[in-house]
Amino acid sequence: MLADIRERCNTIEECYEFMLAYAAQGLPSDEGSKSGGQVREYLNRAVKAIAGLAENCTAAVKQEGWEPAERYYKFFKVLGRDADDSLAAIELVLAQPAISSQLIDNLNASIHLRALLTDLFLVSEIVETQRLPRNQVASSS
Numbered sequence: 001m002l003a004d005i006r007e008r009c010n011t012i013e014e015c016y017e018f019m020l021a022y023a024a025q026g027l028p029s030d031e032g033s034k035s036g037g038q039v040r041e042y043l044n045r046a047v048k049a050i051a052g053l054a055e056n057c058t059a060a061v062k063q064e065g066w067e068p069a070e071r072y073y074k075f076f077k078v079l080g081r082d083a084d085d086s087l088a089a090i091e092l093v094l095a096q097p098a099i100s101s102q103l104i105d106n107l108n109a110s111i112h113l114r115a116l117l118t119d120l121f122l123v124s125e126i127v128e129t130q131r132l133p134r135n136q137v138a139s140s141s
Contacts, residue, residue, distance in 0.1 A: 001056065001059060001060045001063050001064070002060060002064070002127050002130070002131065004056060005053070005056055005057060005060060005123065005127055006124065006127055006128075007049075008049040008050075008053050008056070009049075009120045009123060009124045009127075011045050011046060011048075011049035012046050012049050012050060012116070012117070012120055013117070013120065014042070015042040015043065015045060015046035015049075016046075016108070016113070016117060018035075018038065018039070018042045019039070019042070019104045019107065019108050020108060021035070022035050022036075022038075022039050022101055022104050023101050023102075023104045023105035023108055024101070025101050026101050027100060027101045028098070028100050028101075029098040029099070029100055030098060030099040030100075031098065036099070039099050039104065040094065040099065043090055043093065043094055043099075044094070046090060047087060047090055047091065047094070050083045050086060050087050050090075050116070051083075051087065053079065053080075053083050054076045054077070054079045054080030054083055055080075057072075057076045057079060057123060058072075058073060058076045060127075061073065061076070064130060066130060075122075078119065079116075079119045079123065082112065082115040082116040082119050083116055083119075085112035085115070085116075086110075086112045086113050086115075086116040088112075089107060089110050089112050089113060090107070090113075093107050
């Protein structure tokens, strides 16, 4: 379960990094260039990674026995809202007949996507910390 969460976070972060590079190219459309052909692939992979992420995180709390569970559940509700908002924005971009660099730049600037990315940084760190033995976590603090 934790490996799945890490993989989802990595997929979303890779998409964002690709979008930063795509936005800088000044392309009028996703037609006719190598990166243009890839932008929809990255966005579709991100959609798959975002869908169900909060539910997987909630299930991990139960499976791994993280305590205090209620604090995790409250945050994962926030993650779920941010994920839903980001999905709406990404799916809107995917629905367009042409994906320009400017459109991707605007998606990158979206507060919804930025909130999700910030959530993911927190989730990634929590997942990594939870993997460590308790004595290692205490000594690294």
